Amino acid sequence: MRVIADILRECHSMRMLGYYCSMISAIRQAFRHSVLCLLLCAPGIVVAADSGVVLLYHHVATGTPPSTSISPEDFRAHLDYLRDNDFSVLPLDELVQSLHSRTPLPDRAVAITFDDGYSSIYETAFPLLQEYDMPFALFLSTEPINNRQKNYMTWEQVRALSEAGVLIANHMVSHPYMLSRNREETDTAWLARQRSELMEAEATILRETGQSHRFLAYPYGEFDAQIKAMLGKEGYFGFAQNSGAIGYNSDFLALPRYPLAGIYARLETARVKFNSLAFDVELLEPDSPVTELDRPEALLRFNLNGISQSQIQCYDEGQALMLHWEDRESGLLRIQGLKARSGRRWRYICTAASTENGRYFWYSVPWINPR
Numbered sequence: 001m002r003v004i005a006d007i008l009r010e011c012h013s014m015r016m017l018g019y020y021c022s023m024i025s026a027i028r029q030a031f032r033h034s035v036l037c038l039l040l041c042a043p044g045i046v047v048a049a050d051s052g053v054v055l056l057y058h059h060v061a062t063g064t065p066p067s068t069s070i071s072p073e074d075f076r077a078h079l080d081y082l083r084d085n086d087f088s089v090l091p092l093d094e095l096v097q098s099l100h101s102r103t104p105l106p107d108r109a110v111a112i113t114f115d116d117g118y119s120s121i122y123e124t125a126f127p128l129l130q131e132y133d134m135p136f137a138l139f140l141s142t143e144p145i146n147n148r149q150k151n152y153m154t155w156e157q158v159r160a161l162s163e164a165g166v167l168i169a170n171h172m173v174s175h176p177y178m179l180s181r182n183r184e185e186t187d188t189a190w191l192a193r194q195r196s197e198l199m200e201a202e203a204t205i206l207r208e209t210g211q212s213h214r215f216l217a218y219p220y221g222e223f224d225a226q227i228k229a230m231l232g233k234e235g236y237f238g239f240a241q242n243s244g245a246i247g248y249n250s251d252f253l254a255l256p257r258y259p260l261a262g263i264y265a266r267l268e269t270a271r272v273k274f275n276s277l278a279f280d281v282e283l284l285e286p287d288s289p290v291t292e293l294d295r296p297e298a299l300l301r302f303n304l305n306g307i308s309q310s311q312i313q314c315y316d317e318g319q320a321l322m323l324h325w326e327d328r329e330s331g332l333l334r335i336q337g338l339k340a341r342s343g344r345r346w347r348y349i350c351t352a353a354s355t356e357n358g359r360y361f362w363y364s365v366p367w368i369n370p371r
């Protein structure tokens with residue numbers, strides 16, 4: 001009886017989700033979700049988990065900028081690894097909505113995303129993902145597509161992806177640095193301009209594909225507390241570009257994704273990320289990643305759930321950080337970089353080995369200095 005009640009509850013939540021999605025997306029999702037529910041409800045078949053991982057790609061090509069590219073061979077190696085090692089590659093909305101509503105996922109749940117809308121996604125990644133029968137999501141900036149810019153997909157190609165079940169979501173109109181103010185622009189005018197661009201991209205995607213999920217991937221992974229608050233008010237989820245797994249208590253206005261390009265595309269390092277688990281961490285200070293400091297401090301509260309404090313290690317560009325426990329009892333940890341940073345974006349990463357061999361809890365704190 002409990003199984004039936006669970007399925008009915010899932011079906012109800014699917015109806016709620018479907019309200020926001022196109023009909024095709026809702027049907028596809030309902031089907032996958034009910035299959036997932038049956039699997040989770042059948043004891044001993046799939047381990048339920050409160051954690052998921054979102055992967056981020058741009059170009060699947062050689063000859064494009066290395067910092068945003070993975071070669072077709074390396075991309076295929078990722079898909080082989082996911083297929084052969086008990087991963088469940090889920091539609092992005094299913095993974096995120098499940099974690100947001102604290103609905104268990106299968107163990108090793110992964111969603112695949114692409115940003116920007118480059119033509120290699122349509123030409124190379126799409127046929128490969130169809131071959132492996134894996135869903136994926138595409139975050140589009142609409143202006144380069146409208147302008148038929150070189151190396152970008154056309155709307156005809158985007159519609160073909162959409163009709164094949166690909167989730168199409170928002171990456172703003174012009175791929176802006178959202179933190180940049182125009183000369184003498186007030187905070188209110190700046191935020192209104194960001195909101196207006198967000199709405200325009202969402203409306204264009206809806207008109208061209210029939211999809212509107214209210215998912216925004218921040219261009220360059222850049223956001224601040226005001227942008228997050230605006231997004232929350234409009235009922236959006238926000239996706240960033242700093243590493244980490246997503247759990248029930250993640251910040252759904254700045255969800256981590258693992259960028260897998262350049263040296264990070266190598267399977268030896270990427271597979272540790274595929275297998276990572278959500279650290280239950282609350283970022284208490286600061287409330288925004290924007291900083292003018294070259295060694296900013298972060299105050300974190302770790303809900304350790306049986307993980308030993310001695311297992312936790314934090315890094316800045318591979319260099320281990322000193323850990324200042326403010327209150328070990330309540331898991332309050334202050335971290336600060338050792339070396340002055342001069343770049344625009346960087347991050348502190350905290351990990352801890354899980355009891356499962358080769359799997360790590362993973363959390364990162366992004367920093368942005370727009371200067």
Ligand SMILES: [Zn+2]
Binds near residue numbers: 116171175219
């Ligand atoms: Zn982008």
